[in-house]
Structures are given as C-alpha cells and as structure tokens.
Amino acid sequence: MTPDQIEAAVAASMPQAVDDLKRLVAIPSVAFPGHPSEPVLAAAAATEELLRSAGLPHVRQIEVEDSYPAVFAEAPAPPGAPTVLLYAHYDVQPAGDLALWRTPPFEPTLVDDRHLYGRGAADDKSGIISHVTALRAFQGRFPVGVKVIIEGQEEYAGERLERFIERDPDLVRADAIVVADTGNQRVGEPAVTTSLRGFGAFTVEVRTLKESVHSGQFGGAAPDALAALLRMLAALHDDNGDVRVPGLPRGVFLGTGPTEEEFREAAGVLDGVSLVGSGTIADRLWASYAITVTGLDVPSVNGAVNAVQAAARARVTVRVPPAADPKTTVDTVADFLRQVAPWGVQVSIGDLSLGSGFLAGTGGSARAALDRAMERAFGRPPVDIGAGGSIPLVSTLARLFPAAEILLFGAEDDGASIHAPNERVDLDELRRVATAEALFLQEYATL
Structure with missing residues (x-):
C-alpha cells in the first residue's frame, strides 16, 4: 500500500474506530480487588472480537496465573519480513469520586465532536483501538508479521503477565515492539517515550x-x-x-520537558499554589x-x-x-x-x-521507520520524552529480547487526565497515531 492509501484507509475507518472505543469505554473493566470480575472478562471478550475484526487469523485468550486473561493474536510474517509485537491493556483505573466527573465515567460522551470522555478512553483503550485501526488499513494483508498481546491487569497487578512471558518468551518474540500506552506532551506534537520510571x-x-x-x-x-x-x-x-x-x-533527565507554565496548566495547579521539588520539571517527572x-x-x-x-x-x-x-x-x-x-x-x-523502569537504546531501523511515519502523520518529526509512569511489561521485554527495538507512543496527552476524573482522548490524535502506526508497519517491512 502507498502512504496515501494508508492515510485514506485509516480516515475512512475512524467512525467505526470511535464506535468501537465507545463500546470499550462503556465496560467498567476495573481489575482492582473489590471490583466485580464480570466487566473485566467482558472487556477481554470485546478485545478478542476487535482483534478478529482487524483481519488477524489467530486470536485467543490466554490464562494468566492470579490475574485476568491476556488476549493474544498473530499473523505470520511474509517471506523475509520482520515481525512486530503490538501491546496495550484493556483494564482501567477505578473511577474515584463520581462527583468530580463532568460526565459519567462509564458512559462515553463525545464533546465538541473531538473529545471522547470516559474512564479508559485514553489509558489504555485508545491503545487497543489505535492497533486495531492501523491493522484494518491492510484488510488482512499485513506487510510484516504481527503479534498482539493485550493484558487485563496492568493498572494493579504488577508483574504477573511478565512472569507468564518469562516462561514462554517465544510467544511474543519479535523484531520490534510497539507499546501503545503513552502519548505526546501536547496534542498534535508527536513524541516517542524513551524512558519510564x-x-x-x-x-x-x-x-x-x-x-x-x-x-x-x-x-x-x-x-x-x-x-x-x-x-x-x-x-x-x-x-x-x-x-x-x-x-x-534526585536525578537528571537529559532531554527536553515541559515548562513550569505548561506543567501547571496540564496538571490544573491552582493559582497561588507552588509546585514541589527541585530541578527541572523533566528531572522531577522522569528521572527522580x-x-x-x-x-x-x-x-x-x-x-x-x-x-x-x-x-x-x-x-x-x-x-x-x-x-x-x-x-x-x-x-x-x-x-x-x-x-x-x-x-x-x-x-x-x-x-x-x-513494576520495573525502562531506558531505550539509541535507536535503529525500527525507530528510523517510526520517525518517518510520525513525521508524515503529524506533519513534524517526533521528539524524545520521558514518562513518569511505569509499564511493567516493557522492562521484561527489553531483558528477554535485547536486540528488539521497543517503541513507545500513543494517543494519550498531558491533558487527557489519565488516572483522574474527566479522562478523555482527542479523536484527531487517535487518528494520527493509528495512521503513524500503519505507516510504520509498511515502512518497516521495506527495510
């Protein structure tokens, strides 16, 4: 497929992507103790259905000890092509104080035809939808081998999926790994996350x-x-x-980060209230x-x-x-x-x-392909950023597959209010991320 064809295919599938995301967000898949298991299992089933709809020939749920099932899918690589592993998670944070939400957390609400509000709309059900939308662009004829693993207890369970993968690493072995559980500092400004606390x-x-x-x-x-x-x-x-x-x-982050003014606005710090800690904002958020x-x-x-x-x-x-x-x-x-x-x-x-942290290497052919894909999808090249959160699986994958490049990007942004009331995803950002992922798969296949 040409880049123009990929962009057109993703754009045409966005109405379905939004409907699918609404259906996922409506499922209160909170995998914390004390919450019912039925919605979490329903989210696993919905995720399995979505991956089948993306044209993947082999899709199944995998039992994970002391946790909820992971959903795994794969399509074999064409001769000579690399294999890419795609990761996201279908569980979400609890809603917290319902009085602080402007819309019901598990009733997905579209505002201004641009933002979809609801718990998990960004973290991380947008990651599932970005993968599915990127894969749909190829109508089952993928340019690379594809493996997908969507876990069900990332927000609480620590390293249970990691222990499972350590026992069977060949299940997810790949040449490059795309983790769709991060995002950009600002909407429309592409970024690749190169470190995780x-x-x-x-x-x-x-x-x-x-x-x-x-x-x-x-x-x-x-x-x-x-x-x-x-x-x-x-x-x-x-x-x-x-x-x-x-x-x-305290640590030091060797890169750029938000200004204090940008951080105050993104975090919603009240007038007259001071920030805490020492060093740059990037030092405090990503290295300390x-x-x-x-x-x-x-x-x-x-x-x-x-x-x-x-x-x-x-x-x-x-x-x-x-x-x-x-x-x-x-x-x-x-x-x-x-x-x-x-x-x-x-x-x-x-x-x-x-959950262990992660520090990316200097980058290789996969990162170069992603840079080109993101520049086309966003109209500007990506920058490197850190993330203060952790994704437990990433460090395990880095240890098991030291030759694989791990690429972290996604449709979240600093204004998405993940883990907080009024979580939302910017739908234009979701389209750009899905486009970038599809372009990356095509570009990486040719290297």
Whole structure:
C-alpha cells in the first residue's frame, strides 16, 4: 500500500474506530480487588472480537496465573519480513469520586465532536483501538508479521503477565515492539517515550490499641494510630516537597520537558499554589523518585465519631528512576517509615506491587521507520520524552529480547487526565497515531 492509501484507509475507518472505543469505554473493566470480575472478562471478550475484526487469523485468550486473561493474536510474517509485537491493556483505573466527573465515567460522551470522555478512553483503550485501526488499513494483508498481546491487569497487578512471558518468551518474540500506552506532551506534537520510571506500591498499617476508644475519656494519653501514621507520612518529604528518604537522590533527565507554565496548566495547579521539588520539571517527572500517598483507610468525615483510632492504613506509591530497582526502593521507604514511627507503634507493611523502569537504546531501523511515519502523520518529526509512569511489561521485554527495538507512543496527552476524573482522548490524535502506526508497519517491512 502507498502512504496515501494508508492515510485514506485509516480516515475512512475512524467512525467505526470511535464506535468501537465507545463500546470499550462503556465496560467498567476495573481489575482492582473489590471490583466485580464480570466487566473485566467482558472487556477481554470485546478485545478478542476487535482483534478478529482487524483481519488477524489467530486470536485467543490466554490464562494468566492470579490475574485476568491476556488476549493474544498473530499473523505470520511474509517471506523475509520482520515481525512486530503490538501491546496495550484493556483494564482501567477505578473511577474515584463520581462527583468530580463532568460526565459519567462509564458512559462515553463525545464533546465538541473531538473529545471522547470516559474512564479508559485514553489509558489504555485508545491503545487497543489505535492497533486495531492501523491493522484494518491492510484488510488482512499485513506487510510484516504481527503479534498482539493485550493484558487485563496492568493498572494493579504488577508483574504477573511478565512472569507468564518469562516462561514462554517465544510467544511474543519479535523484531520490534510497539507499546501503545503513552502519548505526546501536547496534542498534535508527536513524541516517542524513551524512558519510564519504575513503580512500587505497598500498604502501611499502624496499630496502637486493641480497639478504638472514646476521645473524651482517653484522648490526650492514648496513642492515636491515625496521628502516628500522619506524622510518618509527612516525614517522607521536606518542606520543599523533595523526597527526604536517605538513599533516594534526585536525578537528571537529559532531554527536553515541559515548562513550569505548561506543567501547571496540564496538571490544573491552582493559582497561588507552588509546585514541589527541585530541578527541572523533566528531572522531577522522569528521572527522580516520587512518593505519593494514594489512599487512606480511616473514618470518613461524614462517618466520624469521637474516638481515638486503634488502627490506620495508607497506600503508598513510589515512582522509581528507570535504572533503579523498585523492590530495593520500596524496602528503603518502608524501613524509613518504621524508623520515624512515633511512640513505639506497631507498623506492618504488605500488599506489595512492583513494576520495573525502562531506558531505550539509541535507536535503529525500527525507530528510523517510526520517525518517518510520525513525521508524515503529524506533519513534524517526533521528539524524545520521558514518562513518569511505569509499564511493567516493557522492562521484561527489553531483558528477554535485547536486540528488539521497543517503541513507545500513543494517543494519550498531558491533558487527557489519565488516572483522574474527566479522562478523555482527542479523536484527531487517535487518528494520527493509528495512521503513524500503519505507516510504520509498511515502512518497516521495506527495510
């Protein structure tokens, strides 16, 4: 196919792509504990159907131990052609506080004929649709060998799919790997993600009493578990907002990143509120450690009673520079919390989840083909950026297949509000990304 034919085929298939994305977003496929499994399995089935519709001759679900199934598809390579592995995930983050959403999170809503709102519209159901739309352009006559793996518990489960692939690496062996779970800093400005921070998360629990007691009768002498936990969590950062845990130094990102003004706008920082941390924005987001308290198990304000709390729990997330070890980092943070715990309180650490970081090489023929494809699709060449998030599978693929080029790009952007209320995807961006992927497959086949 010529580039003109590919562009026309993708453009013609966009109405179907939008309908397919709406159908996926309407499925609340939250794979976190405590959420129903039926919607997650329904999303797996829908993903399987979509891959079949893309012309792939072999599509099946693969059971993953202690997790949800992955959907795998493949088409053999034409003689002499390379094989490309395509990755995305069909599970999504929980919706969170529904009151903060302007549209219902699992009722996909089109706004201004350009933005589709809903949980997972960007992260990462847009990745599934960009793959499917790119493949549909070839009507089953693919210029390269194609393998696709779409996992079902990327947002929570850590490295379960990774363990599965380590036992059967030939299943996903490829010459180049496209990971559609990142995006551009700004809509219309193409970027390739060349580094990912690693990830570690754990739950810390503090206990002080056999059971909660009346704050009037015992307050002032009885040790409050919530107060102790808050002191411990506050000790993780200094007054400037830098991580103060020994052994977790600030890093430097050797590339360009957003300005403070761009970051404030993308993050929605309120007027008069300062940013935290030191170094450039790129240093802070892509090369340094970051610690975030993502949840607290304590009485809510509405359900509060006059009591000294016997126990309190928090979920702590640590973002880890690409070359650092997530398990060592989590152990360091957990040890620090034990050290700063006041009053001899009992501290326990559990529910550990880990994901390794990634740092791309200098690039080869696949990256060169992608650069040409993205320049045609976007009208400008891509830039290299980092990502503060982690994709656990990527580091495993890099270790198992050191000769394969791993290319990270996608339809997310800094304004997409992934992991937050009012998540959305820009449909023009989705078209450009699907076009770039299809052009890349054709270009890579000729090298």
